[in-house]
Amino acid sequence: MTDTSTDVKLVVLDMAGTTVADDGLVERAFDAAAASLGVAHATPEHARMVEHVRATMGESKISVFRHLFGDEARAQQANLAFEAAYHELVDGGLCRPLPGAAEAIEQLRSAGRKVVLTTGFSRATQDLILKTLGWERIADLTLCPAEAGRGRPYPDLALTALLRTGTDSVRQVAVAGDTGYDMLTGTRAGASVVAGVLTGAHREERLRADGATHVLASIAELPALLG
Template identity: 35%
Template sequence: MISLAVFDMAGTTIDDGGAVYHALQDAVCETGATVAPADLQTWMGTEKRAAITALMTLGGRDPRPAGVVDAAFDRFREILAERYAATPPAPIPGVPEAIAALRASGIRVALTTGFSRDVASGILAELNWSVDSRGAARADESGAMAGVILDALVCGDEVAAGRPAPYMIHRAMERTGTLAVSKVLVAGDTAVDVQAGANSGAAHSIGVLTGELQRTDFPAEHTTAVLDSVAQIPAYLAAAELDAAAAYASAASATSLL
């Protein structure tokens, strides 16, 4: 039985129109580096300073001089803010309902992201999504219920290394009181999302097709399943539980015949 679902943000639960992709590309190109599309996709989903450092190196620009990466990171944030102001991010259709369904069934939901805490918190605030480790939906001042409620948020600047390292997932377990990684499901729209899930030991490491990747782009050795969207995860888990129950019944029946 899954007790914690860990989802990526941009491209997985939130539609940002590719703003992160373009902001990262533009910020690195401004340093004089050349950014190959394949390299950009490889580093999507990782902690952004690490991504900038790698992309500068790959693109022929030395990232070692003091302040160069920090300046590029600041430009990334500026460009991203401009793009979000022009086209605000929005929940991917069906995802708020899926998160609510998971939490109603007793499964805690955490978001992980390569963003820094200030950027991630700002995005969630714009969406009226909030983190409440007590697990209770809250009403705002008008009495209306708050938007999406999450159990935890873990950001790339809060761990020793970002994806594909498993540390954000393990930190989400810590913050939600989840003891067994065998009860964790991870989902994301990039290869490093599913690699991090596999590296964490999660029971399910799922790729979703709401980002830039196609079904065959997810590494088979790290991917439990590929779904169209996080919106399908409640149904996926229900089917998995039915399959497990059927397998258990079959094994019990076979044992009784011995």
């Protein structure tokens, strides 16, 4: 691959698992959501759902619930229960930045690159995480699926970031995340750098299979990669 890293003007970063530690919070909040719809823990149905949640980490959460529960009313009920449970975990102090993440974002911006933080969560959940970490001003822009049209694995979040920041070309975009869906977002958006990190949901094999151009131990290595 031609090295275009020094031409990158926009860096689109995932949050949970990439810049923010997950520590199983998504699965714990999902358990609460499933229970609210009568899915008992440690049953075959629950196991099947958890497997799907793990496979689709990074996807818009309402899209995950639409797949799992079928009709829109049940999906919305599950999503509300998920958000309430996740907010409770965050409020309980179980939300922290990954080591080196804030420093990496600062380095990227100091080098003249714009940074956009993206998520599969709702705006309310994203804002709670940002407020809890004191990250309200850490990035040039933050985006959730509802603000982009569709969430991952579609290219909408990366392309909306490009449009909103006035970046000239998709080849000036780098996308980084911890899931295969992050990699698909980057490749489908035409990003020149699609970097997988090993601090979250998916391992190197999945990241590469879904289009990673680079695999890093953590987001702390991204500024050096981009030069």
